[in-house]
Amino acid sequence: MPGEFPTVRPRRLRGSERLRTLVRETRLHPASLVLPLFVVPGRGKAEAVASMPGVRRWSVDRVGEEANRAFEAGVRSVILFGIPEGKDPTGTHAWREDGVVQAALAALRKDVPEMTLITDVCLCEYTDHGHCGVLHGEDVANDPTLELLAREAVSHARAGADVVAPSDMMDGRVGAIRRALDQAGFERTPILSYAVKYASGFYGPFRDAAESTPAFGDRRSYQMDPANGREALRELEQDLAEGADLVMVKPALPNLDVIAAVRAACHVPVAAYQVSGEYAMIKAAAERGWLDEERVVDETLTAIHRAGADLILTYFAESAARRCAWR
Numbered sequence: 608m609p610g611e612f613p614t615v616r617p618r619r620l621r622g623s624e625r626l627r628t629l630v631r632e633t634r635l636h637p638a639s640l641v642l643p644l645f646v647v648p649g650r651g652k653a654e655a656v657a658s659m660p661g662v663r664r665w666s667v668d669r670v671g672e673e674a675n676r677a678f679e680a681g682v683r684s685v686i687l688f689g690i691p692e693g694k695d696p697t698g699t700h701a702w703r704e705d706g707v708v709q710a711a712l713a714a715l716r717k718d719v720p721e722m723t724l725i726t727d728v729c730l731c732e733y734t735d736h737g738h739c740g741v742l743h744g745e746d747v748a749n750d751p752t753l754e755l756l757a758r759e760a761v762s763h764a765r766a767g768a769d770v771v772a773p774s775d776m777m778d779g780r781v782g783a784i785r786r787a788l789d790q791a792g793f794e795r796t797p798i799l800s801y802a803v804k805y806a807s808g809f810y811g812p813f814r815d816a817a818e819s820t821p822a823f824g825d826r827r828s829y830q831m832d833p834a835n836g837r838e839a840l841r842e843l844e845q846d847l848a849e850g851a852d853l854v855m856v857k858p859a860l861p862n863l864d865v866i867a868a869v870r871a872a873c874h875v876p877v878a879a880y881q882v883s884g885e886y887a888m889i890k891a892a893a894e895r896g897w898l899d900e901e902r903v904v905d906e907t908l909t910a911i912h913r914a915g916a917d918l919i920l921t922y923f924a925e926s927a928a929r930r931c932a933w934r
Contacts, residue, residue, distance in 0.1 A: 633913040637681025637928035640908075641725065641878070641920040644685050645816050646670050646711040648692045658812035659883055660890045662922055664690065667710045671718030680928040684723040686772060686920060687711055688817050691733050697741050697755060698733030702762040709766035716767045725799060726763040728756055728773040728784070737821040739775040739829065747829055749777050756780050757787035764793040772799040772855070776829045782849035797852035799878060803839040803865060804857045806830035809884030816883065839865045840872055847873060856916070858882040860907055863914040870915025879916035881907065886922040901930065 620630050645664040647654065652666035665673055674685055689708035691700035700706055708726055715724055730752070731739045740752030752775070760771040771788070773780050781800050788796050806827040814820040831838060843854060852875060856866045859879035870877050885907070893900035904923045911919050921927070 633909050635908055635912045635919070637924075638683045639912065639918055640682050640924035640928055641684040641686055641918055642674075642677045642682050642924035643688060643920055643922060644670055644673060644711075645688050645690065646707050647690045648707050656812065656816040658815045659887055659922065660894070662816065662886075664816060667707065667714050670711050671714055674715055674719045674722055677925040677928070678719050678722055680925045682924045682928050683721070684725060684918075685715070686725040686727055687715075688727050689732060690818050694733055694735040696735060698730035698759075701730055701733040701755070701759040704762065704766075706762070709762060712763065712767040723769045724767065725770040725772050726768045728760045728763065728771050729775045730755060730759070731775075731819040731821075732817050736823070737819050738824075739826065740777055745824060747777075749779070749829075752777050753780055753783040757783045760784045760798075761787050761791045761793065764788060764791070764796045768796065770797050770799050770853070772801065774801040774804060774857075776801065776804050776826075776831070778845075779849070781846045781851050785850035798850060799853040799855060800846040800851035801857055801880075802843045802846040802851060802854040803862070803869060804830050804855075805833045805862065807833060807858050807861070807882070807884070809858045809861070809882045811884055812887045813883035833861070836865055836868065840868060843869055843872060847875065851875070853878060853918075855880060855920075858885060859911045859916065859919065860885050863910060866911065866914040866916050876917045877915055878918040878920060879911050879914075881911065881919060881921040881923070883922070889923075901926075905930070 620626050647664045647666055649666045650668050653669055654664040656662045687708050691707055693700055712724055729739050731737055738747050740747040756775060763771050773784055781798055784798060855878040856862050856869055857880040859881045866879050889903055892898045904927055908919055908927060
């Protein structure tokens with residue numbers, strides 16, 4: 608009968624690497640990868656992050672070294688996270704003209720002029736309590752936080768950011784940032800919204816790197832419940848209505864279904880963040896010989912891309928980009 612074995616043999620297209628490459632459905636280019644970079648005050652620093660083997664926190668004068676290595680490998684975008692000199696209840700170092708992210712933007716624009724520079728816009732690294740906004744008692748006050756986030760975003764744009772990426776999950780923050788950017792003359796600066804950000808257990812190593820662990824409680828009152836999928840589309844619709852130019856799902860691998868749903872529901876570029884816990888999990892297993900790091904990295908990044916992510920933020924960006932199979 609036509610269409611059945613032995614006439615149909617799917618293995619015919621799997622018999623050699625040449626054929627597998629010819630019919631491969633999902634191809635990820637190095638330019639689709641975004642490298643997160645941690646920047647700290649001072650000079651001459653390349654501080655290892657214990658919970659993220661291979662990841663370092665760079666001083667402004669050295670961050671260009673890492674960005675250049677990534678650029679040479681084919682990576683064309685980085686996202687910056689700053690660890691400031693001082694912290695206070697409202698995170699005022701987030702919008703200082705001489706802040707660590709602002710200085711890093713100037714340095715990277717000089718050192719790697721063709722690199723796309725994205726900045727994370729949040730207050731958690733800058734507040735002494737580690738939450739993503741200002742507090743009323745022990746509650747994060749949504750509306751008073753919006754003005755501060757907008758001020759931070761404008762400061763980043765003024766310092767040279769190509770894209771600003773609010774990650775705080777305050778209601779209305781995309782609209783507040785869009786209005787502030789437009790009023791300041793940065794109407795052409797795009798917003799990459801962390802539209803779908805879950806209150807995930809995969810963020811622990813990042814909080815070590817960014818020194819942003821909350822002093823009390825957790826972030827479940829503003830980050831999403833990992834059990835909710837339909838809510839992701841509601842968040843997406845709201846951020847698009849407020850002016851988001853790109854949207855993100857975070858974390859990536861536990862939420863492939865959400866990435867696919869977001870991709871189907873919108874026509875803007877979709878990003879996904881392979882977060883610190885995903886990175887550390889692969890690194891730890893590979894160090895013990897339990898899995899092949901390169902193979903698993905390629906497989907997970909391909910799965911994230913196949914689910915619908917146009918861009919992937921990953922700490923593996925440079926090493927993945929260097930492998931010939933990705934080109």
